[in-house]
Amino acid sequence: MQFLTHNHGCPGWGGEMARRIRAYDWSLTELGPIEQWSASLRSAVQVLLASPLPMVMLWGRQGFMIYNDAYAEFAGGRHPYLLGCAVELGWPEVADFNRHVLDVCLAGDTLSYRSKELVLLRDGKPEDVWMDLYYSPVPDDDQTPAGVLAIVVETTERVLSERARQEAERRYRAVNERIQLALSAGPLLGSFVWDIPNDALSGDERFARTFNYPADCSLDALPIGIARQSIHPDDLEEVNQRVELTLRTGIPYSSEYRIRRPDGDYLWVQASGRCEFDALGQPLRFPGVLIDINERKTAEASLLKFTRNLEQRVADEVRARLTAEEQLRQAQKLESIGGLTGGVAHDFNNLLQVIASNLHLLARHEPDNRNVQRRVGAAIEAVERGAKLSSQLLAFARRQPLSPAVYNPGRIFDGMAELLQRALGETIQIEVALPDEPWCIHVDRNQLENALLNLAINARDAMSGEGIIRMIGENVVLDEASCAGKDIPAGDYVRLSVIDHGAGMPPDILNQVFEPFFTTKTDGQGTGLGLSMVFGFVKQSGGHIEISSLLGEGTRAQMYFPRSLQPEARDEALLEPLQPGGQETILVVEDNAEVRSASVELLEQSGYRTLTAANGDEAMKLLLDGVAVDLIFTDVVMPGLIKSSDLAAWAKVQTPPVPVLFTSGHTRDIISRNHLLSPDTHLLSKPYGPDALKQMVRSVLSG
Template structure:
């Protein structure tokens, strides 16, 4: 390198505008004192130098140049930040001094440029000290020579870009990539990268390789690499993810893997995600698979759950112990079934609650829980033997202990308390102590001889009067020979042998030999003391001198012999008279009953028989114009007879009820119109009801009949008009109120009918519920109405009470138990009304009836209605048909069959084979025992005789419809 001197020597013209441009460094060059540099003033610079300076100063790229042998330094605005603190002295400075820290790195390229060789370097590392401390930098730069006019090289310029940040970022990315690769390989999850629509395997980690049995899959389409996965449907979701770009997630998927053709088959459960991989253009290039083999975890969780269930079952099976776990603050975390049984609270009520809830107020004030926990932490066990409190507030005596719960590190995490109810034992101990004290006092105060005897009565020891038995008293094996009269020893031996054989108490009287050669009497009473196996250990008892008593009894017998004979004779006469009176009363009652029945039924039978006779006569005469009238008369009389029998059944409380939940107010309001018409215009009707009257469970038609009957009675008691009030009130019966009504304590609905009529006398009120008793004229009442109401109400679990005053009026009150079940909708009957089968449905009915005429008539009715009928005359044959494979849709049976089986037994036997078989009981009397104590099972109904053919056909159709067509 050389210095060519000032440019003026070559005749170059220098203008005042050099260097060109308004950049910061252009201004700095103009203002710099170049006379102090080897270059001298700019007017003397050679043209190539001036051109190169203008070039770099106007360039937006980071550039600098060096000139001459001194390597005088020029740079532009873009290069300024690279200089850092040295920028203040950089312009015109020698490069070697300015960049001494980087000279070794740039020396070679600069010398090559001055030798006429251009060069370029990418990301060249250069160590420098720009900011007071060494730093590693990277640069991309090029050096070009600057030629003088004579072809020699006067300097060199450099286009440079610092790429340190980019290089560091690249290194960071490489490090991150390497770290991610390591994380990917070491991840506990299985991972794989797939590319393209064929899902070619690009990379898998160790977890994925282990899952697939270390098979060679890299570079292969997944269907080829893992045919077992393809067969199990794992490729379809991959195709969908690749097509749609939506991730796919699945949990606990089963994957059956066989790494080798002859290898073991493993079934694993996987949680996995298929995540689409998109390129910079947004297009999907592949799928990333990640997941977790949860087989072992699920097995462990299942084992833990099973262990928890077993442990809980074990804890809950310990019913005699309360086992309670708490945290370190004494709050309940576990509560077994034994704790619920002993303390009364359910686990849900106690979780999170302090255990002090089970302590007495005294123990809470003493902070007994803290004392127990501190004792458990210090000694390993805190004792607990004191009174506790149940959820009801009742106190009970318990003993137990509190122990510390620790984790694996030994740190305390809570407490477990085991508690047992010892109230009975404590009370028994107190009672025993009290009993022992009383016994001791009794023995000391007793004048009886207290004794004990060996198990076989061979030896006896005793203490007379003021003394207590003890084991150190001498036993006397010859007591019977010394004390018992010879004639009574066999009796005493027999009595003691019987007591030993039966392990029973002994109570025997025998004679004893007295010291003065006299004979006395003793009463010996003894009870056995048993061991744990029920064997007699010894006997304890008393011996009482009853000599005076025996002598007094003998004297008394002599005095009373004649008196007793007279008393026996008189007593026999009185008993005979009482028996005759009872028999007379029975016959009178039966006479009233049968007389009333005969009267009513004779009237009804007369109407039926005469009507049928006229019907027969008119048919024989060919006169058919008025036949319907006679048929109606006979049917009306039959209906009245049926109503009479129903009243008799209600009176006897043996009718079969069909109770339903109902609101009494709704029922009464529904009857208001018919009641008003029955009362007539001269009687004002008023209805009062509590705002929220309770429901009852009763037979609705029977209640309607009872209410109407009471209203009719009230009407008849007000011939000149008056007022009738029907009231519905809720009644809570407790204590004496329930006792007076002869009802269990509880809640009832009271339905009362009050009139302003003539009232009743005491004499009439005493007989008002008796059958066939009536105050109405002959022909206007049967006397069964109130008997029926009484029987129905009592059978429904309620009671009837009456209050009446002459010329004031009468109130009849029916108390019916409250029903707390779900209410029936008002339109339930309409909603649930079944669609009756039509004729020709060809359902099969098994008919059981021992009365041939009735059996034939029922058959005719059912066959005319389109049913197939199997008729039998006895229960045994019916059971055989029911146990066969024959199709039977409905059983119709009489209740009171002749033979070994009644109708209910036939139905029960049929339902063993056919559980859903509908049953219709047909009966002429109330066989409540045969149909289940007055209550029917589901799918069973009762049709009482007499009945109309239409009623039979309707009931059969309803049963078949409600049962879905039968139970073949």
């Protein structure tokens, strides 16, 4: 069960489900004892436990279930019975469906369903539920599918809400149709008869008043021109076309149009009629009526306006939701990549440490051999480049140890002005704008300066080395709407922006800029880790970063850091030169034999006496047996029951306290909180050289 807690470089399993998995007797299933699980199964379970989404592993032909905390909440009363249970027994009401899933995915295929309708038993009663389901095969160590990884997101509430909305719209349309029918049978505005051969119009008094005929006009001889002049100019052409259609085909006449009132307003009317023909088929008479539909038209206009507003609101909500979902997917993708890169960087640092230590030792053994010195020097430079690459990976994965303090952004910009100008060149002009009283932020100053430098270099390259780069600091207050999709709470923030007017980026490039090793530069011009490092640092500092860009117009990178109300940190005084030393006894605790051997040789060459332990258990036994040491030099992540933090806790309560120096590829939060080191914690990051080791050991011993 060792890999459940340490796993050498992979994040530890946390949460209730991790504890339950460790406690479960897996030997009762075909998975066998947990100590014998394959590396593939362990990795898949690690990913599953780290996911915020409900995820379940179905392992083997029977689909034995292993799931995370989110899935436990989804399972309701079936948890924890489902753990280690065959899926067909755990969910008998959908056994056929799950059997199909196992058959398909164990054959190497994937399945996905959007809003899949299923009937599940909840509280003993069948209930219709809808879910988004994603199934992927998980290969065993021999690369043959051995399990199925499922993501289960219940969408019942969304489906029922959509159905309710559709039902409300259907009822709305039905009511609207009834309203229109009722309004269409409104009050009669008069009747008329058109004598077609004589082109003479007659009508009743209501018809004459509607069309504003003079009081002295004979109702039997109403001038047609007056009626036409009263019709709204925009409606007249359609009225004439409908009349022509009725005269030509004999179909009933019906037209809706506006008539100008004496006060200048317009009244909506509906004219209906028919054409009578003589024995030769020639148009003879055209009788008809006018109906007042003004209220109906007013109601329709109001309904149309309401509908358009509703559609706009729905469209805005959908757009905002899609944006938030896309940001969430992007964040989850980067989080998953970060977990992988953090583990890789940790193992990489251990390898680099072995290489670096042996190179330095080789150089000391052959001080007069120029060829050896030259080749070792070249190799050490390569190790340093690898260490820088690993450091950038850890920054993206949010595994780098930070030493934050409270700073005024003005001090940071003032302190790096000369560095920026040297790095960017004389053809770049830098403009800095800050508020009169910028808020303070709690950050690691060195990492923030690196982030600003990275963004500035990208801006310079986007402008081909010439132009103006603007760096702007602003005090901003973000509400909940502004924080949607940013994974930060509403509140006070300091926004630091780096703006250029360079080539800009298209959307497809913009969506990938934070992914590690993604770069648009030519080979040898960049690793693609600059923005990844900035992303990891900002997120690890509790902030948010976003980049907007338009082709041909430039790019704006904005970092948001929470405001700090603590007093500003003072600049540290220059340290006194270290006093010489090297006769003390140092306990070296390291599980990697090659790293341990190299570290011991480096320390002994500096004059120190050394004791060794392969893990915390051995180290604690030596200490409890009364072995006296002046310093404990321990790796952070090791196997065994005793953790490095336990050794440090023991050392702190001794009289006098025994100083502790940690070393690691990354801290994994064993000696830190969110990788933020406390002031009394000393860490020497791997890989390190003999000078760095000697200086840090001397510093801790002298402290």
